[in-house]
Amino acid sequence: MTADPTLAWDDGAIVTVDQTALPHRRNVLRITTVDELIDAIARLAIRGAPALGIAGALGVALSAYRHGSAYRHGADEPVRRDAARLAAARPTAVNLAWGVDRALSRLAEGADAVLAEATALAEEDERVNRAASSRAADLLRELCPRPRLRILTHCHTGRLATGGVGTALGAVHHLAGQGQVEMVFATETRPLLQGARLTVWELRDAAIPHRLLVDSAAASALAAGLVDCVVVGADRIAANGDVANKIGTYPLAVVAARHRVPFVVIAPESTIDEATPCGAAISIEQRPGDEVTSIAGVDTTCAGTEVFNPAFDVTPRDLVTAIVTEDRLWYPADPGTGDLADRIDRLATVVEDFPRPGVRFRDLAGVYAQPATLGAAAHALAAAYRDAFSHVVAVEARGFMVGTAVALATGKPLVLVRKAGKLPGPLRSVKYDLEYGEDVLEMQESAVPPDGRALIVDDVLATGGTLAAVAKLVTESGAAVAGFGVLLELAGLGGVRRLHPHRVVALQTDRS
Known part of the structure; x- marks a missing residue:
């Protein structure tokens, strides 16, 4: 793992930072049960597609050790029940179920083997991040002629969301390290203002020039010619190239196409779900209404107001310039x-x-x-x-x-x-x-x-x-x-x- 991993295993517990408390407080969570892990995932204390994959795998290890006595006698059903609940904690993000399945593949070998698989998955994600972000940086240099790029990104796709340097934000770090970033525009991003809290925190920590903008201002920034490219991550990519990502990604892609700005998705191969034929088949998670009707416990609208609060939307493949993974550049849009x-x-x-x-x-x-x-x-x-x-x-x-x-x-x-x-x-x-x-x-x-x-x-x-x-x-x-x-x-x-x-x-x- 990295020197400061997003998730770590420590003497029978999963240790991580509560992402809902950042940037003002750094609360360290020590998770010892599957129920605690499911709660952390559901309330977005742990989030980001690759990080969810690691969490799912470590969660299976938690269960395997907990049910050790019965498990050693061939009764693995309690572990599989826990695994099913973990995989269902966030239905849109395919990496969660993928990580759970990876760990379950070693269940017959014992809890130590399950933990070894989860640890290997985390170490693998660090390498995947670096390969994908480097490949994406090369593509962005090719697509954008300016020597120093102005990049708009949505949600948070950095190290807290992964087991390494990040996906879309990893590419930003790569370019910034070579002096090729003029400005990063980070959207606030619902739910829970993940861009404002996490992306800005990480950009500030890395001393990368950045500006925060409300989600609805992104179109104006693109129309004003302030943006050279849009880079985002993904929570699930359908077999045809449709991309499910944080709510607000689809309108960004529409505006980017309108203004002829490259729209690039950076994600690990594990996010591509060949079993999902197209975006219409992706289950979209609905978040609680109070995430919209209040901020920090203070009501912001009329009591009893009904809310439509999807966590994700689907961007059709014809609006995607390229999908970049650790292994390939994929152009899902038929260029006509x-x-x-x-x-x-x-x-x-x-x-x-x-x-x-x-x-x-x-x-x-x-x-x-x-x-x-x-x-x-x-x-x-x-x-x-x-x-x-x-x-x-x-x-x-x-x-x-x-x-x-x-x-x-x-x-x-x-x-x-x-x-x-x-x-x-x-x-x-x-x-x-x-x-x-x-x-x-x-x-x-x-x-x-x-x-x-x-x-x-x-x-x-x-x-x-x-x-x-x-x-x-x-x-x-x-x-x-x-x-x-x-x-x-x-x-x-x-x-x-x-x-x-x-x-x-x-x-x-x-x-x-």
Whole structure:
């Protein structure tokens, strides 16, 4: 664990700071029962998706030790009942149930094994935080041209919410450490003003320039051009990319889209729930009405006023610029493949009798001259395959531009396949027929590991000879072909049939 972890195990108790008392008081909680832990989670003394995962796992350890005598004789039902109550304490945050399940997976080995799993989960979260925040910082530098960024963040996603440096706020810390943050705008954030109390406290502690704004002022800040990017965390991400996060996230995403400001979600892979198909299937927690009708015990509205107080909302995937995890960049919003196909078609030109008489050559130089179009194409290919590949394999020479763009969009390693004599050995080589004659391609032997899955990209798919040859290089190295991605398919030349049964994604198809 970190030197000052959010949650720690100390002689049969979970030790943590009561987040509801900050920033004015630092109350340390020593939790010795599952009931106490459930209460702490429900009243937000412990909160933040990754921290909830750690708490859930430690809670199972508490129960396992408590029921030790009966448990050692195979009666684990009391522990499983406690685990079920823990997992249900906050239904929207998937990490809580995930942490509980992780710990339960070691239940048959005894309470010590359950605690070991919970401890490992906490240590793992620290590494996950650093990887995701570093990847997100790189993306934000790419998306925002200013040397020092003005970042708006919602809720609290720092070290108190995780087992490490934080998710969205972790990226802010990463950028600030390199002198690349001009200002952080932190919203107050319902429920319990978590941004005002916790985010501001952490930013102040780190001496990062910041301003607090009421939630309803965020749109004005974006409209005034004061914000370069919006970064948030997530409590559950559906399989299709819809994001459940703190209430107020959805309107922020709408306003960010209106003003063309990147909206980036930073979360661990464990927050992505493949069992939840879309946002509509996410259960939204409703908070008590007195969180709205009073502040610090003082009534702020008329007695008996009914309240609608959801803790979370769901942001549709088409409003999300990118989701960043420790393993990947995911662009859940389809960048508009229909519109993209039209753009590629308009920017491509036909050159007659090149490279030999009778050949109609499709030149995509116009696409490469438009960074926005090339970037959208890379994101579309990445979205089509999501995380089904580990390496991007690009074919000399025009495929290098496409491959570089896809590798940058996904954070995946780029592998170059070149003509004979262009790469240092040891090499694998293949001779193949192509529409203009015969050639040889080579790839370095160690480029794609045996357990790798290659997305093979090029600019144009004609007869498929080149891409089939690259696939042979990949499979001969022991790796697998995840599929093919091209900007343009010349449908009449049969390339897709030649590459069967592998999937082929072409962003534009010429059927002439």
